[in-house]
Structures are given as C-alpha cells and as structure tokens.
Amino acid sequence: MRIAVLKERAAGESRVAITPETVKKFIGLGASVAVEGGAGLGAAITDDALREAGAELGSAAATIKDADxxxxxQAPDIASLAGAKPGAWVAATFDPFRNAALVDAYAKAxxxxxxxxxxxxxTRAQSMDVLSSQSNLAGYKAVLAAANEYGRAFPMMMTAAGTVQAAKCFVMGVGVAGLQAIATAKRLGAQVSATDVRSATKEQIQSLGAKPIFVENVAGIEGEGSGGYATEMSEEYRKAQAELVSSHIAKQDIVITTALIPGRAAPxxxxDAQIASMKPGSVIFDLPVAQGGNVEGSVADQIVEKHGVKIVGYSNTAGHLAADASALFARNLFNFLSAFWDKEAGKPVLDEEIGNAVRLTQGGKVVNERLAAQ
Structure with missing residues (x-):
C-alpha cells in the first residue's frame, strides 16, 4: 500500500497533508509513504524531518508513481495524478458543490x-473532521487578524492617565469557528456578544461568557441544521434579524462573521448601510469571504475600507496558521484511514455510513447522493 503526498499547487496554500508524526503512524500500519520534495516547507516541515520519519522524498512524478x-x-488536478494506480483513492478537500468539473474529471479518470x-x-467521525479542526483555527485567527487591524486595545486597561475601555466584539454565526472566535475575543479581554439563527446555540454562547443576541418575536431554528450547519430562514426571520443586527452592530468595535450554508453562497x-452605521476605526472580519462573503463589499485577501470601517477576509484563514493546521489536518486523515484499516488486506476498507458520505466518485461515475440532489 503506497501513500503519496504531493506539494499543494493551489495559490496561497501553505498547508500539507502529512507530517513526520503521521508518516510514522502510516508506516506502522504497513504502508509506504512517498512525499514530493518541498511539500512541507510552507508548514515548517523540512524534507529531512519527513525522511527521518521514514518517508521517501522525490519528484512529483516519482512520488505519484504506483500510488494507491x-x-x-486541496484536491490535486487530474494531470498531477498521472502515474497513480487505476482506481486510486484521493482523500482531500474538493469543495464539490463549486467544483463539479473537477469531480466529473475524477470520475472519468x-x-x-x-x-x-x-x-x-x-461521534465516531469527530477525530476525522477536517472542517472542524480547520474552522477552530480559522475562528481563532479571525479575531487575531481583526485585533491587528483595530487601532485600539481589546481589554479594559486602568492606568494613571485614565481608563481604556474594553473593545466590543460581535460574532455572527456560532458554529465551530464562531465559538472559537468568542472564546478568543474573551481571552483578549473584549466584551463579547454573538448571534445565530439556531436558538439552541444560546446556551453555548452563554457558557463562554458572551451575551446572546437573538430575535425573540420570530421563531428561529430550534436545533441543528443538516450536519450541524444552519439552514436558510424565512423572509420574516431575515427581516427581524436584520433589524436587530442593525441596532446592535452600530455599537460594536469588532464584528466577526462566520455564517455558511453548505452547497450555497455564504448568506x-x-x-453597506449597516457598515456605515459603525464607528470609524471599527473592523469586520468576513471569514467566508472566499464563498461569497457575509459582508457587502468584502474582497478576499484585501483590506477594504468603507465608511471608515476596515473589512478583512482571507481566502484561506486556517492556512495562516500552516504548522498547526497541517498537524491537525494530517491527524484527521490518519484517523480516517486507520479507523478502517484491514490488517489482512493491508489497506483501508470503508464502511457504508462513512464511505457513502465522503465518496464522490467510484467506478467511473459520480456516486454521492448529496451531489446528485443539487
């Protein structure tokens, strides 16, 4: 069983899908591991460190040759896979709803x-969940990036020259990234509030010491949406939420937006009118900017200033913490494959529940039900 890891080709991608730790673990399962030279440098992982762990380092062509x-x-393009075994597995992020052409190409190949x-x-897939591990880091980094652009301190400071008031931070969307953003802003000393369309998140917000801001006169989602995400709300709820946010956002110094709906553009x-209501010098970090953004006028990887407010957003927020992001991503991949490792077969054999969920293509066809439903 040959496992191959190529250098990431996507612009701005500094993460890598393998670490010395997981190289050793895969070898312990009986697999061989080949890594393209320089693949880990963006995450501060040297070729020597991977080689010492037991990986074979070489060119892209040598790495991919006969890979199982x-x-x-991020999923490599089809050309990069030339030389891999027919039917080889590729475990990566595909962004399949927006990359249908890539998924089709994998099926045809x-x-x-x-x-x-x-x-x-x-529960049993939590240790395999790359979205959670990467979102956790992204929520943390979003607050740090906003703090870096904010021209004032986060915590209250009492000095002989007078008192510096604590920053007011509002987090919109309380999934994994939002919860980490709340926790990070609290650790930095801000006064934190948060909102979500899922009313069940109120207790989570309060448990972190933040103030929940919710529409009270219109029903939201009582529990979790599909896969732990929110779903689209009624027009009545959207109007009520917009009014509430408008009154609250004008008082905030920092706003972190994290809302995503799988398979659709970010809501x-x-x-622009709400941005105009904010105080000059305020900062908004738009975490889903690469998926269309939660904020009007946000641009990925640029600082946009509107009405005296800075709007920030990275196309790859977790990638700004490449070493930790790679370590967690690599562990997710190992946990996934090792959970299904068949010692007699010398390879992983997926079960139906998880296999059918993650498998996009098989036998020359697109087989995933979620894609078929689009």
Missing amino acids: IVLGV GFEALSMEFMPRI RLIS
Whole structure:
C-alpha cells in the first residue's frame, strides 16, 4: 500500500497533508509513504524531518508513481495524478458543490474521490473532521487578524492617565469557528456578544461568557441544521434579524462573521448601510469571504475600507496558521484511514455510513447522493 503526498499547487496554500508524526503512524500500519520534495516547507516541515520519519522524498512524478492512496489538503488536478494506480483513492478537500468539473474529471479518470468536507457529523467521525479542526483555527485567527487591524486595545486597561475601555466584539454565526472566535475575543479581554439563527446555540454562547443576541418575536431554528450547519430562514426571520443586527452592530468595535450554508453562497449578513452605521476605526472580519462573503463589499485577501470601517477576509484563514493546521489536518486523515484499516488486506476498507458520505466518485461515475440532489 503506497501513500503519496504531493506539494499543494493551489495559490496561497501553505498547508500539507502529512507530517513526520503521521508518516510514522502510516508506516506502522504497513504502508509506504512517498512525499514530493518541498511539500512541507510552507508548514515548517523540512524534507529531512519527513525522511527521518521514514518517508521517501522525490519528484512529483516519482512520488505519484504506483500510488494507491493520494492525500491532499486541496484536491490535486487530474494531470498531477498521472502515474497513480487505476482506481486510486484521493482523500482531500474538493469543495464539490463549486467544483463539479473537477469531480466529473475524477470520475472519468477512474479515481475514487473522497471528500473530507463531507465527513458526517457523528461521534465516531469527530477525530476525522477536517472542517472542524480547520474552522477552530480559522475562528481563532479571525479575531487575531481583526485585533491587528483595530487601532485600539481589546481589554479594559486602568492606568494613571485614565481608563481604556474594553473593545466590543460581535460574532455572527456560532458554529465551530464562531465559538472559537468568542472564546478568543474573551481571552483578549473584549466584551463579547454573538448571534445565530439556531436558538439552541444560546446556551453555548452563554457558557463562554458572551451575551446572546437573538430575535425573540420570530421563531428561529430550534436545533441543528443538516450536519450541524444552519439552514436558510424565512423572509420574516431575515427581516427581524436584520433589524436587530442593525441596532446592535452600530455599537460594536469588532464584528466577526462566520455564517455558511453548505452547497450555497455564504448568506449576506451585513449591508453597506449597516457598515456605515459603525464607528470609524471599527473592523469586520468576513471569514467566508472566499464563498461569497457575509459582508457587502468584502474582497478576499484585501483590506477594504468603507465608511471608515476596515473589512478583512482571507481566502484561506486556517492556512495562516500552516504548522498547526497541517498537524491537525494530517491527524484527521490518519484517523480516517486507520479507523478502517484491514490488517489482512493491508489497506483501508470503508464502511457504508462513512464511505457513502465522503465518496464522490467510484467506478467511473459520480456516486454521492448529496451531489446528485443539487
């Protein structure tokens, strides 16, 4: 069983899907591991460190040759897989709803695409969930990036020259990233409030010491949406939420938006008029900017200033913490494959529940039900 890891080709991608730790673990299962030279440098992992762990380092062509399983952060293009075994597995993030052409190409080439974003949100798959591990880091980094652009201190400071008031931070969307953003802003000393369309998140917000801001006169979602995400709300709720946000956002110094709906563009949460109501010097971090953004006028990887407010957003927020992001991503991949490792067969054999959830292509066809439903 040959596992191959290529250097990430996507612009700005500094993460890598393997670490010395997981190289050793895969070898312990009986697999061989090949890594393209320089693949880990963006995450501060040297070729020597991977080689010492037991990996074979070489060119892209040598790495991919006869590979049974290819691991990636972002799925490689078909040309990069030339030389892999027919029917090889590729476990990576595919962004399949927006990359239908890539998924079709994998099917036509006969590769088995395993989309790590489609990992089901069930207890036994928690250690395999790349979205959670990467979102956790992204929520943390979003607050740090906003703090870096904010021209004032976060915590209250009492000095001989007078008191510096604590920053007011509002988090919109209380999933994994939002919860980490709340926790990080609290640790930095801000006064934190948060909102979500799922009323069940009130207790989570309060448990972190933040103030929940919710529409009270219109029903929201009582529990979790599909896979732990929110779903689209009624027009009545959207109007009520917009009014509430408008009154609250004008008083905030920092706003972190994190809302995503799988398979759709990120919902618009903040309009230009709402930005105009904020104080000059305020900062908004739009975490889903690469998926269309929650904030009107946000641009990925640029600082946009509107009405005296800075709007920030990275196309790859977790990638700004490449070393930790790679370590967690690589562990997710190992936990996924090792959980199904058949010692007699010398390879992983997926079960139906998780296999059917993550498998996009098989036998020359697109087989995933979630894609078929689009």
